[in-house]
Amino acid sequence: MNRQTVNPVRNSKGRKNMARKAKFSNGVKTQQRKLAMLKWIPALCLIAIAGLICQKVVELPCARANEQRPDWKAGLASVVITPEQSMWMAGYAARTKPSEGKVHDLYAKALALEDDQRTRLVIVTVDLIGITLSLREWLEKEVGQQYKLPPEGLLLSASHTHSGPVIRETKYSIYGDTVYGLSPEHIQKSQQYVETLQQKLLQLVGQAIDSLAPARLGYTHARAGFAMNRRLKTEQGYRIRPNPDGPVDHDVPVLRIDGPDGELRAVLFGYACHNTTLSFYEFCGDYAGFAQQYLEEAHDGATAMFITGCGGDQNPYPRGTLTLAQQHGRALANAVEAALVSRARPVRGPIRAALETVTLKFAEPPTRQQLEQETKSTNKYERRHAEALLKELEQTGKIRTTYPYLEQVVQFGNDLTIVALAGEAVVDYSLRLKAELAGPPVWVAAYCNDVFGYVPSLRVLQEGGYEGGGAMRYTPLPGPFAPSVEKRVVDKVHELVNKVRAPLETRQ
Numbered sequence: 416m417n418r419q420t421v422n423p424v425r426n427s428k429g430r431k432n433m434a435r436k437a438k439f440s441n442g443v444k445t446q447q448r449k450l451a452m453l454k455w456i457p458a459l460c461l462i463a464i465a466g467l468i469c470q471k472v473v474e475l476p477c478a479r480a481n482e483q484r485p486d487w488k489a490g491l492a493s494v495v496i497t498p499e500q501s502m503w504m505a506g507y508a509a510r511t512k513p514s515e516g517k518v519h520d521l522y523a524k525a526l527a528l529e530d531d532q533r534t535r536l537v538i539v540t541v542d543l544i545g546i547t548l549s550l551r552e553w554l555e556k557e558v559g560q561q562y563k564l565p566p567e568g569l570l571l572s573a574s575h576t577h578s579g580p581v582i583r584e585t586k587y588s589i590y591g592d593t594v595y596g597l598s599p600e601h602i603q604k605s606q607q608y609v610e611t612l613q614q615k616l617l618q619l620v621g622q623a624i625d626s627l628a629p630a631r632l633g634y635t636h637a638r639a640g641f642a643m644n645r646r647l648k649t650e651q652g653y654r655i656r657p658n659p660d661g662p663v664d665h666d667v668p669v670l671r672i673d674g675p676d677g678e679l680r681a682v683l684f685g686y687a688c689h690n691t692t693l694s695f696y697e698f699c700g701d702y703a704g705f706a707q708q709y710l711e712e713a714h715d716g717a718t719a720m721f722i723t724g725c726g727g728d729q730n731p732y733p734r735g736t737l738t739l740a741q742q743h744g745r746a747l748a749n750a751v752e753a754a755l756v757s758r759a760r761p762v763r764g765p766i767r768a769a770l771e772t773v774t775l776k777f778a779e780p781p782t783r784q785q786l787e788q789e790t791k792s793t794n795k796y797e798r799r800h801a802e803a804l805l806k807e808l809e810q811t812g813k814i815r816t817t818y819p820y821l822e823q824v825v826q827f828g829n830d831l832t833i834v835a836l837a838g839e840a841v842v843d844y845s846l847r848l849k850a851e852l853a854g855p856p857v858w859v860a861a862y863c864n865d866v867f868g869y870v871p872s873l874r875v876l877q878e879g880g881y882e883g884g885g886a887m888r889y890t891p892l893p894g895p896f897a898p899s900v901e902k903r904v905v906d907k908v909h910e911l912v913n914k915v916r917a918p919l920e921t922r923q
């Protein structure tokens with residue numbers, strides 16, 4: 416649009432200049448004209464030389480950045496977190512039996528980064544349904560004590576695979592695992608799994624930090640098209656069905672980590688889509704697991720890590736078979752490969768990170784009478800939800816009205832901003848934040864640090880349906896959120912971005 420309006424102006428000016436020149440040359444003798452031209456030669460040469468120098472000056476920072484000295488240190492580690500025994504699987508309340516084997520292993524992976532001022536950031540990704548706040552708090556405390564890593568220097572991200580084990584919630588759980596109807600035996604298995612997971616994650620962070628070695632960072636991106644909006648308006652309201660006309664975010668952001676020799680050491684990539692191609696009884700990382708696997712097979716010795724975007728209302732379509740999960744994985748891996756062959760934007764330090772809580776409000780909670788009525792519901796999930804809230808009312812005298820929502824922003828010099836939202840944020844958040852935040856590329860992740868339930872935008876909240884509030888019945892939270900939800904989430908992001916992008920001298 417801009418180019419179209421600017422160019423004609425420039426062209427018409429050029430034509431006017433030429434006309435003026437023609438008029439002038441008609442009024443002088445040929446000899447004089449030649450002399451005049453000769454006079455211009457040194458000047459033209461100077462302009463040409465200056466142009467070359469300018470070009471050099473303009474190109475230099477870029478070239479230097481591409482071949483920049485490795486002013487980063489990066490460390491990598493990964494660990495298998497596939498349960499060693501059969502466990503109840505997370506993601507679908509309708510499952511009727513525990514897991515039966517695995518398609519491939521589930522992994523936790525860590526990327527430790529250290530800038531030239533020795534500020535550190537550790538990004539941990541897990542092939543799991545989520546990360547609970549209690550797990551985040553435990554790990555944050557431990558890595559703070561053992562590795563002096565500050566809370567804002569730890570970013571946890573879950574792939575939200577629906578083919579992983581149930582992770583027992585603690586702090587915000589009233590009826591804990593009964594949403595899955597777990598037996599005491601399976602609850603115990605889940606607790607044991609989380610205890611082992613905690614230790615593995617703690618060691619993983621330590622290993623990544625221990626392996627810090629010179630590296631260069633670059634940002635690039637591509638696109639993949641298999642995520643589709645899954646909120647379709649029907650006569651019965653919004654239902655989970657493919658909606659090709661709904662909003663999507665097909666961006667595949669990629670952070671590449673290269674060694675000083677130019678060898679690819681790691682690739683961190685994102686995509687805004689549920690890992691729900693599969694709904695069977697074998698452990699599997701779904702499309703994100705396959706994408707990581709394919710990338711690691713293609714780049715010997717490199718670690719591939721997946722960060723989920725704002726895919727709260729996005730599903731991979733078509734879905735339902737292992738072959739489709741592999742195909743979506745291949746599509747995503749191909750997008751990452753496409754990003755890798757395109758020119759990466761150098762990412763320099765320093766790292767500036769912020770991690771804060773914003774209070775999200777729930778809508779007016781149901782009354783005791785309403786809850787008692789709901790305990791007679793024929794829908795077992797609605798019944799259990801009402802029972803849980805009644806229990807909360809009895810135990811604490813009230814039903815909670817707010818949720819402490821975690822937001823994290825990481826700024827890499829003037830080159831990249833990563834916004835990490837908690838919960839299952841819907842796609843409106845990434846589209847809005849990327850549009851609103853000017854400056855360097857913005858990578859919006861969700862499912863980070865505390866995966867507790869859906870985070871609807873105002874639009875989705877008002878439309879209703881599963882992500883708008885219906886899914887709250889599968890959590891111990893009262894739900895739905897109050898209409899202020901989007902404003903509160905977005906305002907806090909802006910606040911944190913302003914904080915981490917502020918010039919160093921004005922920062923506290």
Ligand SMILES: [Zn+2]
Nearest residue numbers: 575689727839
């Ligand atoms: Zn989900």
